[in-house]
Amino acid sequence: MTENLIQKYNIPVPRYTSYPPANFFHDHFTQTDYLKAIELSNHANPSHISFYLHIPFCRHLCHYCGCNSFPMMKQENIDRYVRAIFKEIEMVKPLLNKNRKIAQIHYGGGTPTVLPVSVLKEINDRLLDGFETIQSPEIAIECHPGYLDEKYWQDLTGAHFNRFSLGIQDFDEQVLKTANRRPSLIPVEHIFQILREADAKINMDFIYGLPLQTVESFSNTISKAIELNPDRLVTFSYAHVPWVSKRQLILEKAGLPDSETKKALFEQASKLLADAHYLPVGMDHFVRKEDELYQALHAKQLHRNFQGYCTRRTTGQVYAFGVTGIGQLNSAYIQNVKTIQEYMEVIESGNLPIAKGYTLTDEEQITRAVIESLMCNYAIYWEELSTHLQLEKDEILKAIRYKESELLAFQEDGLIHFSEQGIEMTPKGKLFVRNVAASLDKLMENTTKKFSKPV
Incomplete structure (x- = not known):
């Protein structure tokens, strides 16, 4: 990958964790629209159910975070928020067909582990009650190890969770200090021992592109992670979006790595992981060969929703609870209100806390399938997609922004292999899969929306 290609393609494009991207959601979406989408979801694929819980509180806020996080509140307000979560579950869950099965439950934040384990277990009990899995x-639950003692970890393994994402971010304490991130309270090796004894799956999450990170320091971090032997290791590219989170301006002043250094951080980490027999999945995951994510990728059947990468076995339509939670149904997206106070007040009034949403047209549902295939599997095969969507190839091409001249330009730069049969990303092109996906997206024509850069 030459510097010229990096400069050419390192331009703002959507991350495509959803299609359309979340900044296309609008506030004309109503409770009636949501109820209609829930009814349609009972008769749509995927039939499985996926629940997302957003726990927004953090003991302190990391400077890099672009998530919907809030400082800790008084205990009475946290208790009130939890009661609102329970009530929202009671409002939505009875609308779901009881013959459907739960495939996923995921807790994100904020920091879900600020809540007592007893509360987390009670939420899981209520979600699981009355449905088969x-x-x-x-x-799964995202965990901040900076505040969790041995007993908390032990109790957590008895609260129905079977996958734990450890938000390590970096083992270099100077990097963490600059980012306002607290290192693990107890040795990470001990956390692994507790979770392994419970036969749990372990993810480790890292961020590259932070101030003070060097190729050498980040290599040391990844090497230490490899020694711990997690089931999955995730290397998130730091997304600098100060118009979303002004806290990120602090990191800007501290000095962010340039794109060449950031690329080197990722490439060296990828090499170390490859040498340790971790295989890349999607933009940021590394897994063992026996992991079902890799097997799905190998079969070109990997999926992604707001819970992250998943297989056809585990993928489900997402019903989200909590402030700013985003539901992802077959025909629509639904985002809850953005402030904790408003969320609690709307729920307490007996209404669903909808702030924004988006109903997909038939054409957009086709585009979603095309872009999801490229983003997850680094390939689009028109015949296979035609069978999956039960549409002719010409109908698919008509729905998307299909410009052969642009695809040929990507091919000339060595990013894709392009033919009548489909599109395949090359090894060096995978870094810019978002650019190729954006070229197939009609919504990107003359858009004024803001996005982060790939590198």
């Missing part, structure tokens, strides 16, 4: 459903 698929075999080995994924019940």
Whole structure:
């Protein structure tokens, strides 16, 4: 990858964790629209159910975070928020067909582990009550190890969770200090021992592109992670979006790595992981060969929703609870209100806390399938997609922004292999899969929306 290509393609484009991207959601979406989308979801694929819980509180806010996070509140307000979560569940869950099965439950934030384990277990109990699950459903929680003692970890393993994402971010304490992130309270090795004894799956999350990170320091971090042997390791590219989170301006003043250094951080980490027999999945995940994510990728059947990468076995339509939570149904997206106070007040009034949403047209549902295939599997095969969507190839091409001249330009730069059969990303092109996806997106024509850069 030459510097010229990096400069050419390192331009703002959507991350495509959803299609359309979340900044296309609008505030004309109503409770009636949501109820209609829920009814349609009972008769749509995927039929499985995925629940997302947003716990927005953090003991302190990391400077890099662009998530919907809030400082800790008084205990009475946290208790009130939890009661609102329970009430929202009671409002939505009865509308779901009882013959459907739960495939996923995921807790994000904020920091879900600010809540007592007893509360987390009670939420899981209520979600699971009355529904069957698929075999080995994924019940996952994002954990901040900076505040969790041995007893908390032990109790957490008894609260239905079977996958834990450890938000390490970096093992270099100077990097963490600059980012206002607290290192693990107890040795990470001990956390692994507790979770392994409970037969749990472990993810480790890292961020590259932070101030003070060097190729050498980040290599040391990744090497230490490899020694711990997590099931999955995630290297998130720091997304600098100060118009979303002004806290990020602090990191800007501290000095962010340039794109060449950031690329080198990722490439060296990827090499170390490859040498340790971790295989890349999607833009940021590394897994073992036996992991079902890799097997799905190998079969070109990897999926992604707001819970992250998943397989056809575990993928489900997402019903989200909590402030700013985003539901992801077959025909629509639904985003809850953005402030904790408003969320609690709307729920307490007996209404669903909808702030924004988006109803997809038939054409957009086709585009979503095309872009999801490229983003997850680094390939689009028109015949296979035609079978999956039960549409002719010409109908698919008509729905998307299909410009052969642009695809040929990507091919000339060595980013894709392009033919009548489909599109395949090359190894060096994978870094810019978002650019290729954007070229197929009609919504990107003359858009004024803001996005982060790939590198």
